Ligand code: SF4
């Protein structure tokens with residue numbers, strides 16, 4: 378497939394936004410159960426604002442993918458069958474919860490709604506946070522299932538797609554939370570950086586597994602099944618177009634195998650290895666500069682990762698276009 | 703239930719692309735708006751088509767065969783392109799099984815084209831919506847046309863008669879009989895899309911002539927070249943020649 382930059386930005390930006398929100402609420406939950414000292418509401422409010430900005434920027438990027446952005450409202454219609462439609466509903470719903478969550482912490486109006494049997498208070502922010510967590514995971518599932526549900530795009534049609542979207546969004550979000558904490562709540566930096574290292578390494582395992590899987594995939598469709606002629610030697614002579622067509626543009630990335638392999642190493646280095654080292658330094662007390670670098674490198678790496686995700690998907694329609702590189 | 707479809711006979715198709723041009727002509731003039739072209743008179747012309755003919759060479763020279771292969775939307779019975787559409791612009795008609803795009807609802811997200819394994823959908827770069835074969839839905843029901851013209855433009859244009867059109871769910875239809883009796887098959891059956899369009903395979907047309915057929919068995923002398931020569935005085939058949 379030809380990677381579309383609008384979709385690359387959409388998925389990486391909202392992924393980081395979702396991960397950042399999950400990081401914030403994780404820290405608040407730890408505090409609610411007295412596993413951590415209470416966390417400054419100002420930090421949570423600032424984090425929510427940042428997450429919201431990421432979500433809105435991602436949503437904005439997605440409009441560049443549409444031929445008719447003015448009709449985008451129609452895309453919520455088919456939620457019964459279309460994961461894209463479900464994503465279109467889940468994204469604003471999640472953003473609204475993030476906004477409310479941030480507002481509660483910003484205003485300080487966080488009343489207690491009841492008590493847990495253990496005696497811990499149930500705050501409004503905890504209810505919003507739980508709802509947001511649920512929606513964040515739902516959104517990861519919707520985004521990934523858009524690709525994973527296409528059964529003949531076999532590079533995508535695997536549970537690893539959902540797992541990796543979740544892990545990589547989580548990793549970049551926790552990394553960003555660590556960088557933010559280094560600035561606004563330095564005593565929490567280690568907590569976020571620690572989790573970020575763990576999720577980043579889990580992401581390495583998940584994405585590594587999908588890269589290995591991609592390499593081993595045997596195509597199920599062949600030129601023989603595509604045109605229904607069972608002869609081992611078939612050569613295409615014409616493709617039905619002189620100057621190319623939608624089919625020769627949309628489904629080919631146009632880069633060499635060599636280029637893809639190089640991108641693969643950039644991904645492994647920039648998304649996983651370098652950030653893991655920088656984050657580990659964060660756990661031992663490095664400041665904002667190192668952690669901001671960790672996030673920047675990881676995010677740039679994720680852009681390459683998403684590019685590779687699209688480029689590696691081999692569409693069966695390409696069998697009808699044997700002469701496109 | 704009706705399922706309209708095309709049956710394309712690869713044994714007959716000569717690759718003339720008459721179906722491609724007549725399709726383009728009919729559909730670019732339709733009420734649904736033109737099928738836009740890009741750079742039509744330049745070096746690299748491109749454009750939106752519902753139907754294209756490709757050519758494949760099968761085998762190793764000199765034992766090769768040239769196969770011309772027209773391809774358009776298969777109007778799958780279980781079309782993967784339909785459920786993924788977020789707007790409902792892509793739909794399959796219950797009444798006749800045609801898969802259509804509502805160009806007024808389509809947001810141009812291209813998701814359906816990713817979900818079609820056959821590459822049958824083309825994005826119109828000028829209209830910014832997804833387009834595909836409609837089986838000439840605007841002519842096959844047109845009461846203003848004489849009955850025999852109510853067929854897709856490609857079917858009417860094919861000079862070789864390689865394209866059949868009809869209801870593949872009606873066992874007595876011309877298309878069902880052709881599929882049944884001439885080994886009609888569907889493309890990429892491995893994905894379970896159940897394409898309604900079918901292809902008829904290449905067939906070897908062979909004539910066996912046995913030796914006894916080379917000579918007339920009722921020839922009393924068993925020699926065709928040397929016919930009995932009557933005498934010149936014998937009565938002739940036409941009173942002109944002696945024989
Ligand atoms: S051929 Fe493609 S566009 Fe046509 S119905 Fe099947 S999946 Fe949909």
Ligand code: SF4
Nearest residue numbers: 787808809811812814
């Ligand atoms: S491009 Fe149009 S028809 Fe295709 S999935 Fe998007 S909205 Fe539906």
